[in-house]
Amino acid sequence: MSWLARAEGLAGIEPGIAARLGTLPVSPLPKGKVLFCPGEAARGFTILLTGRVEVFLIGPTGREILLYAIEPGQSCVQSTLGLLGGEDYTGEAVAATGCEAVLVPKDIFLALMDDSPVFRRFVFGAFAQRLQSVMALLERVAFQKVESRLAADLLDRAADGAVHATHQEIATRIGTAREVVSRRLDALARAGMVRLDRGCVTIEDAAGLARLAAADGAR
Amino acid sequence: MSWLARAEGLAGIEPGIAARLGTLPVSPLPKGKVLFCPGEAARGFTILLTGRVEVFLIGPTGREILLYAIEPGQSCVQSTLGLLGGEDYTGEAVAATGCEAVLVPKDIFLALMDDSPVFRRFVFGAFAQRLQSVMALLERVAFQKVESRLAADLLDRAADGAVHATHQEIATRIGTAREVVSRRLDALARAGMVRLDRGCVTIEDAAGLARLAAADGAR
DNA sequence: GCGGCTGGGTGACACAGTCACAGACGGGCC
């Protein structure tokens, strides 16, 4: 069975196109692998099959912020920018887990864009989604307080009512500094909304956090 | 002569397509006209011929930030989002000057996406450019100090060595509050880099401003 | 037990955003 069957976005792809795509090899990516860094030219169009890739923006002071994450079935949009618009991208992509991905070489990619409506729709959809998510992120960074972003992130990532992450990891995800996260978490703990342990935040009052998360987000 | 000749991005468009597009009417947009607001469904794909349209993100406190500007020959990308991805966009577009634009209805737009490689490339290019500019904006907002953004904006908008704008307008463009702009401008004036008059900032030391603008941007 | 490493806490300080005002200027109106 070709990997194509595992990429939902490409369901219904034309048979002729599928034949061209299906033979491309699936590459494994070890956890922690850096997929690209600023200034590097795009080698092709990447489709993620399993795992999770996180793309960060890195500031001059070393502070980082999570730009977006690539989930299975999605493509790495930044690589497309290089193929279409031409400009270098800023930001760094890191495999957050072990991953499998397919790299579509540039010439095949361009040919598919001309030949396959399904493929085109797939690429466009990915673009639209990214643009929207980046704008949403901008809105949060520009207008929302840290407390609010923190609460939202905790609720978002809670597995079994707890988040396993260091303060530094949380800080990176919401685009602030570790100390700030520590202080805010401390405040939340004092308010009885969470419990803190080394490398783990346990949620005690999800409703309270939800209230904070909505506080100045109000979208 | 059709308006098509005035849209550089569409140069080289296929004759058959041109015939379909060329007869669409050119609409005038008065200065200050609001093109769309959050939640509104996209009516079609807009191509700007003359003038300038500015798109703002608006926070819950009423603070605004300039997301991007649409220049002649460019398209309104947000409207495309609605046609492709489906989600509503946030943000508000306002005609900064009197404008002329062409509205391509949804069905024609979708047909062109399938039929015309040139049109496709035009739309894709616009997308890529927007995504990149929004990411660059995010980077500035997340990592750059107000002083730096202010200096960059002044240099950017200086006509004849002066910027005609109120502090409020400047604040909106760089995504901060009026008071902050007033204070920063005051500091720049004390440092001899600018001269302040009502509704006008005169640049006295462009090199000094350039140094500030590059300070923590370092791209 | 010891040393080093990582995660977490703290205090000090500068910058930014918000609120609440107070002046200052300009243009229209009499």
Next chain:
DNA sequence: GGCCCGTCTGTGACTGTGTCACCCAGCCGC
């Protein structure tokens, strides 16, 4: 001219954030 009113600008106070420079507490391997 003098007056009024709305817009633009300056200021002070206070809170939230980002950064720097530390220290402390666990944990691990040796």
